[in-house]
Amino acid sequence: MASIVVVGSMAFDSIETPFGKEGKILGGSANYFSLSASYFAPTRCVSVVGEDFPVEHLNLLKSRKIDVKGIKQEAGKTFHWAGRYSYDLNQAHTLETHLNVFERFEPEVPKEYRDSEFVMLGNIAPPLQAKVLAQIDNPKFIALDTMNFWIEGQRDALIQAIGKCHALIINEGEVRQLTRQHNVVQAAQVVRSWGPQILVVKQGEYGALLFDHGEVFSVPGLPLAEVKDPTGAGDTFAGGFMGYLASQAKFSISRYTLRKAIVYGSVMASFTVQEFGIKDLLTLTRELIDERYKRFVELTSFHVD
């Protein structure tokens, strides 16, 4: 089974939704991604934390067989994000961002990670994403996520980094902003002209679209009677997607493998949103994941005679 390396944030999140409020719980893109991917394939994490980061959490990641050698601990505080969601859980309103140790983050990939076949360049500064990628010997599949902050501030460097990837995984609003195309079909053409043949557009509760070599596939979100906190759903989605791809016996990014990977992404995201923080990602089993996958089959099947 192939290994995945992810670079991204480890963070404390303070979150308010109409369904509750949690202060300084464990979050961050690399955290959500790793926990999700670890149900499918060995996952290696590159990130940075401050002196206030609980060693128990690193042990917890280790217990999920996540390699934390690449998580540096530095003087200062861990990255802290505070945000609020209204009833429209698709849109986060940032209240506070304290980069802290993340401000001077220089990602170093441990030499034991350099043979990783799958690379997830999580949402950090585009030059750092490129720097991580340069430290992987022979990657077979590279995906990148980003956000409005980098689109606004470092668009050229971002497009350059995207050009080195096989897949761009991005929110619907952000792919519009990035490509300057409102229509997502046209946005997919722009992304393809930059390099990646695969574009995954995350649509929040509506699911995701996969554009792959001129074809399009749609997976819905799972309608849930209770959604508490959408934080991390996108990173969990990416973890399920990359994890499923890496878990395949031999490397093959065929049409249906990609489609199933997207569905596993949506499956993993559906767990995350049920509870605040990473809670629902800690107690899963591959059986529970596959049961929910079957719910997606039921949710979308109609062409049966």
Add this chain to the structure above:
Amino acid sequence: MASIVVVGSMAFDSIETPFGKEGKILGGSANYFSLSASYFAPTRCVSVVGEDFPVEHLNLLKSRKIDVKGIKQEAGKTFHWAGRYSYDLNQAHTLETHLNVFERFEPEVPKEYRDSEFVMLGNIAPPLQAKVLAQIDNPKFIALDTMNFWIEGQRDALIQAIGKCHALIINEGEVRQLTRQHNVVQAAQVVRSWGPQILVVKQGEYGALLFDHGEVFSVPGLPLAEVKDPTGAGDTFAGGFMGYLASQAKFSISRYTLRKAIVYGSVMASFTVQEFGIKDLLTLTRELIDERYKRFVELTSFHVD
């Protein structure tokens, strides 16, 4: 094949979108619905027009084998709606509404329509919807659509009318407003408690959800490289849904029949949005419709080994 009767508006629409502007083109819920349903089953129309309504359009409907006996012509002007869409085509901004002859509309169902098996109570005042229904002898399947205006002004009468139906077909934002439940799964439970066992939630470009006896089904919208005007998409969707159901050899609202009907609804809506007004609904064939249905199969298939 069973017949469908629809009550709703015939209108002139003045529409602005980022992709163009059209003044006083033919629209109205009964118009879009009938044209869409007519590709599947005999359709009978109950509505009202003014003296300014072009007889050519009634002839055009007749040429599509739509029965227009129930369209009364009255002194005064035809209903006129003016609206604008920004890039977010999911949301119409009403600029003007002139009810005109619609203000005094008293729907009368021609006696030849009274044996209709399928009834579509389009978006008009709830007491008028109930009045139309009372004039059908022995309906087998009744669906109702509505809008924020009636939810705000006549919620009790609306819930009473909904109670007589098998299916409620409604926009996502409006089912939230109507049920006072933000979560659509919970909203579906409220609707079921009022009577209808079937709830169809229209999600604009994201497609639709079908809640049916405790199960849920999701159909996406078709990602199109060009969308010009979403006006009428919801009515066209309802026309495809009801039309497909009515076209079935024997009356059976089984799980997969309903699901296929929802997909045909999304198929028909995907044609409507490609052009301003009813243009793309005039030149279809059942072959073109079934070709696009196959695109929905391709768009959503993943569980293939």
